[in-house]
Amino acid sequence: MTGLSWRLRRSLSGPRPWQRLAEATGLEVAAARLAWLRGDETPEDLAWRLDGSWARPWDxxxxxxxxxxxxxxxxxxxxxxxxxxxxxxxxxxxxxxxxxxxxxxxxxxxxxxxxxxxxxxxxxxxxxxxxxxxxxxxxxxxxxxxxxxxxxxxxxxxxxxxxxxxxxxxxxxxxxxxxxxxxxxxxxxxxxxxxxxxxxxxxxxxxxxxxxxxxxxxxxxxxxxxxxxxxxxxxxxxxxxxxxxxxxxxxxxxxxxxxxxxxxxxxxxxxxxxxxxxxxxxxxxxxxxxxxxxxxxxxxxxxxxxxxxxxxxxxVLADRAETLNLERRALQEAFLARLPEPGDEAFELLVEAGAHKGVLGIVAGQRMRRTGRPTAVGTLEDGLVQCSCRAPEGFDLTELLERARPWLSGGGGHRSAAGMSFPEASLPFVRRALATGAREQAAGLLAEVAAVDGEGLAEVPSPAGMAALEPFGMDYPEPVFAVSGRAAELRPFKEIHLRFRLKGLEGRFTWFSAAGLIREDEMLTVAVAPEDHPRWGRSWRVAERLGDPA
Known part of the structure; x- marks a missing residue:
């Protein structure tokens, strides 16, 4: 199992350019560094996170x-x-x-x-x-x-x-x-x-x-x-x-x-x-x-x-939501297991007759993360194909759906997530239009490289420093750090997940859907995100496996 090459999230423009940001906002230096790596240059950029007054949001x-x-x-x-x-x-x-x-x-x-x-x-x-x-x-x-x-x-x-x-x-x-x-x-x-x-x-x-x-x-x-x-x-x-x-x-x-x-x-x-x-x-x-x-x-x-x-x-309602969520997980895992191995299509369009509509989006997202390509997963009922679409950063599904619009019954959404429907007879035309558009969009992209916030754990903010920058998520990615070491004390849980340690580093590491992927004493380089719990303290979640620096 090879990993992505990696680089620092942002090239340095001078010695510690985040120092002034820390002084101006009162953030700890490590937190100001993370903010700078995400493009926050001034106190005004950070005010959306640090200023809780009602005068801040738009009228x-x-x-x-x-x-x-x-x-x-x-x-x-x-x-x-x-x-x-x-x-x-x-x-x-x-x-x-x-x-x-x-x-x-x-x-x-x-x-x-x-x-x-x-x-x-x-x-x-x-x-x-x-x-x-x-x-x-x-x-x-x-x-x-x-x-x-x-x-x-x-x-x-x-x-x-x-x-x-x-x-x-x-x-x-x-x-x-x-x-x-x-x-x-x-x-x-x-x-x-x-x-x-x-x-x-x-x-x-x-x-x-x-x-x-x-x-x-x-x-x-x-x-x-x-x-x-x-x-x-x-x-x-x-x-x-x-x-x-x-x-x-x-x-x-x-x-x-x-x-x-x-x-x-x-x-x-x-x-x-x-x-x-x-x-x-x-x-x-x-x-x-x-x-x-x-x-x-x-x-x-x-x-x-x-x-x-x-x-x-x-x-009662929360218990029902919990039960339905467990059923949803079982359905999506079974659906994923039935899918064929990925080919070399620029846009992967997978259709299964009678597939459960409720898990199409989740399955499309997981498949997209596996292949790194735009993906649509659909169900076929009564001659109509209904799909959920997901795309990685750099692609634009709204533009791709417009290319296929002549053959669609309906469709819309956002750059990274969308839906569409079309008659079964239109499947080859929709497939061709989406693949052509995806190839053109992909031609303008650089080879995928994982962005990290540092090598080692010396510059990870404290739990309070991390909390000061919340929320992390879309377009303000959670912090991840590249660490290396030999795997030790491997402990699978819930059949498919893994807890382990890295020799020479403190703390426990959790890697979801990774049971059986690594061996005891195997040398690893991984991107890890800090997880802070009010009672259990800090642990680390593996975001992905890394290769050599880019």
């Missing part, structure tokens, strides 16, 4: 369409109109749904919510679902995390007595739905076009509460609680954790370290998260459990878990 009034949205929703509340929040079945969608429901309740409304079913309804606004909603009478429907491409569906809603306020963050289409308002961070000149769906919902909530530009008093405390949901959905949706997104997530994580409602508390306990969570605890613990509910069936229970005020109900 919601800068979002195009927000004034029209607020006016229509307030009118609906004042007139006692029916209001439905129409969400999505992933963690971003369910957190956004819960957030807006809670806000509308605070304003005196009695909203309901609707989440389409991944299996029977598909993603986004669906005409059969809209007709079902219309049976409850006319009213206002507010979308969260979906709808910006649903031109025909919004148009058809008019005859059914439904008006729409669309809030979304997915890639824009060639035209916007003719809704009362469309609120999207990439429209107009909003300074943070990378808001998650729950981030857009939060901005709408802040505007509805008239807590702008700076919340105070009871509204500030209420919004601080909503930031917990923003942190959950933003990290789980893998949007960049820089600028305003970093502020939103950091404040939400810190709020989670205090008192929580019954649902969130049960979810934290289920994932064995203690103290102030790190973003990685959301990405690998809380997010997958929320997502599992929608992956394995209807996602309504995920919303109920976040909204419930009853401890017994919360425990």
């Amino acid at each position: 919601p009034g800068l979002l195009q369409g927000i004034d029209a949205a607020v006016a229509r929703i307030r009118k609906a509340i004042q007139n006692g109109e029916r209001i439905v929040v129409y969400g999505d079945y992933d963690a971003d969608g369910v957190t956004a749904t819960a957030l807006l429901v809670r806000t509308l309740e605070r304003l005196g409304a009695r909203p309901s919510f609707f989440i389409p079913n991944r299996f029977s309804d598909g993603y986004g606004l669906s005409l059969p679902c809209i007709r079902e909603l219309a049976q409850g009478g006319p009213g206002l429907v507010i979308s969260v995390d979906c709808g910006v491409r649903s031109v025909a569906e919004v148009e058809a809603s008019r005859a059914l007595g439904l008006e729409w306020v669309i809030t979304d963050h997915h890639a824009l289409g060639s035209e916007l739905p003719q809704a009362v308002a469309v609120v999207h961070p990439a429209l107009g000149a909003y300074p943070n076009p990378a808001l998650a769906g729950v981030g857009v919902a939060f901005k709408l909530a802040q505007a509805l509460l008239d807590a702008v530009p700076v919340p105070t008093g009871a509204e500030a405390a209420f919004l601080r609680g909503l930031l917990k949901l923003v942190a959950l959905g933003t990290v789980a949706d893998m949007v960049p954790l820089r600028g305003e997104n970093a502020w939103l997530v950091r404040q939400g994580l810190q709020a989670m370290g205090g008192a929580n409602g019954p649902g969130l508390q049960a979810l934290l306990a289920s994932a064995r998260v203690e103290g102030v969570p790190r973003a990685s605890a959301v990405a690998f613990g809380l997010g997958p459990r929320l997502n599992a509910v929608g992956r394995m069936g209807g996602a309504e229970d995920a919303v109920r878990l976040l909204l419930t005020r009853d401890a017994e109900e919360a425990q």
Whole structure:
């Protein structure tokens, strides 16, 4: 098993260029060094992480369409109109749904919510679902995390007595739905076009509460609680954790370290998260459990878990999420085992008749990480192929899907994660279009080299220094350090994972999905990330095996 060549994350521009950053911000030098390696040059760059004041995030009034949205929703509340929040079945969608429901309740409304079913309804606004909603009478429907491409569906809603306020963050289409308002961070000149769906919902909530530009008093405390949901959905949706997104997530994580409602508390306990969570605890613990509910069936229970005020109900719902997450893991592992060995395709498109829709995205992501190439994994039902797509850094799925658009029934998403559907007869044309586009994108990429934050462990910040820079994640990568040594005391656990030590280094190392990959006394060079636990202290997680320096 060979490893990637590696290099320092950023070339040095002089002796200790991070020293002034440490002096100006009060960060320990090792933490300032990590920040500099991630492109933070000035105290202002770091203020999104270090300044927790409400004056830091952008005014919601800068979002195009927000004034029209607020006016229509307030009118609906004042007139006692029916209001439905129409969400999505992933963690971003369910957190956004819960957030807006809670806000509308605070304003005196009695909203309901609707989440389409991944299996029977598909993603986004669906005409059969809209007709079902219309049976409850006319009213206002507010979308969260979906709808910006649903031109025909919004148009058809008019005859059914439904008006729409669309809030979304997915890639824009060639035209916007003719809704009362469309609120999207990439429209107009909003300074943070990378808001998650729950981030857009939060901005709408802040505007509805008239807590702008700076919340105070009871509204500030209420919004601080909503930031917990923003942190959950933003990290789980893998949007960049820089600028305003970093502020939103950091404040939400810190709020989670205090008192929580019954649902969130049960979810934290289920994932064995203690103290102030790190973003990685959301990405690998809380997010997958929320997502599992929608992956394995209807996602309504995920919303109920976040909204419930009853401890017994919360425990039942959290236990169900845990069970579904275990079932999801078993399904994805079986699916991965059935896939053929990778070939040399520039874009790998794998389709299996009857494959479980709930694990397509996870399997696509794992396959992509194995091959280093854009990947789509799909299921075939009734002549229609439905795929989840994942792409490594440097590729752009939105551009690739546009190449295949003539043969697609639907599709959209982000640069690194997207979905698409198409008739089975179009499979060879879609495959060819995606492969051609991927080859062109790959031609502009350099050979893959692992970026590390240092060689050895001498420059790793303290736990407090690490915590000061949270959140780590998309576009602000977790710190990893290159270490070498001979493997010792190998201890497999849960059949596929491994714990071990490296001779000459203190601490224990955990390497997931690595049981059987190394031998006792084998010489290793690996990239490791520090893991800090409030009770058990520091350990190390292996991120990947390394080869020689580049």
